[in-house]
Amino acid sequence: MQAALIAQPTPRNAAPNAAPNxxxxxxxxxxxxxxxxxxxxxxxxxxxxxxxxxxxxxxxATRLGKLILTK
Incomplete structure (x- = not known):
């Protein structure tokens, strides 16, 4: 048996980009x-x-595996 995908219409008042942002x-x-x-x-x-x-x-990186940050 093969399933069919049906696109659901988006309500006109929905903000499509609100959730992704x-x-x-x-x-x-x-x-x-x-x-x-x-x-x-x-x-x-x-x-x-x-x-x-x-x-x-x-x-x-030092030979002992430590990090040194200098300005």
Whole structure:
């Protein structure tokens, strides 16, 4: 037996973009709270330079596996 998909009409007073925008805002805030792996920032390098609010910072991984952030 084969099921048929039937499109339901959207009510004229419904706001079709209201829910996706709200969902996107919630997803964005959720992603901002997730931890980022240092490997993703360093990408195999020992150090990277980061621009933050117009200032340069250096993020460096030590041989002991610690991170140093300097301005």
């Amino acid at each position: 709200a969902s996107l805002a919630g997803l964005t805030s959720l992603l901002a709270e997730l931890p980022m792996e240092s490997k993703a920032l360093l990408q195999g390098r020992k150090a990277v330079t980061i621009m933050h609010n117009g200032a340069l910072y250096r993020l460096q």
